[in-house]
Amino acid sequence: xxxxxxxxxxxxxxxxxxxxxxxxxxxxxxxxxxxxxxxxxxxxxxxxxxxxxxxxxxxxxxxxxxxxxxxxxxxxxxxxxxxxxxxxxxxxxxxxxxxxxxxxxxx
Numbered sequence: 001x002x003x004x005x006x007x008x009x010x011x012x013x014x015x016x017x018x019x020x021x022x023x024x025x026x027x028x029x030x031x032x033x034x035x036x037x038x039x040x041x042x043x044x045x046x047x048x049x050x051x052x053x054x055x056x057x058x059x060x061x062x063x064x065x066x067x068x069x070x071x072x073x074x075x076x077x078x079x080x081x082x083x084x085x086x087x088x089x090x091x092x093x094x095x096x097x098x099x100x101x102x103x104x105x106x107x
Contacts, residue, residue, distance in 0.1 A: 034058035069093030
């Protein structure tokens with residue numbers, strides 16, 4: 001809601017990427033990268049990273065060099081039956097320099 005996405009935001013479970021249009025703003029692109037075998041396959045999606053907000057699940061190791069500034073969000077869930085989960089947000093690059101991002105636990 002905070003990004004003013006038009007319509008319902010849904011996961012690209014059966015596709016690799018889904019673009020969600022926003023009101024007078026760059027699109028939100030949701031990428032589900034766990035089925036990608038390499039950065040070359042990610043490049044084949046032809047995403048305009050400079051003109052979009054991109055949320056990529058399972059992108060570790062595939063996204064090196066795509067942008068100068070990004071956030072890494074790690075959600076640690078010790079097991080399927082143990083709570084709470086721990087969420088860590090880490091900023092990278094000049095845009096996030098000096099921005100304090102908190103770690104949080106959620107039940």
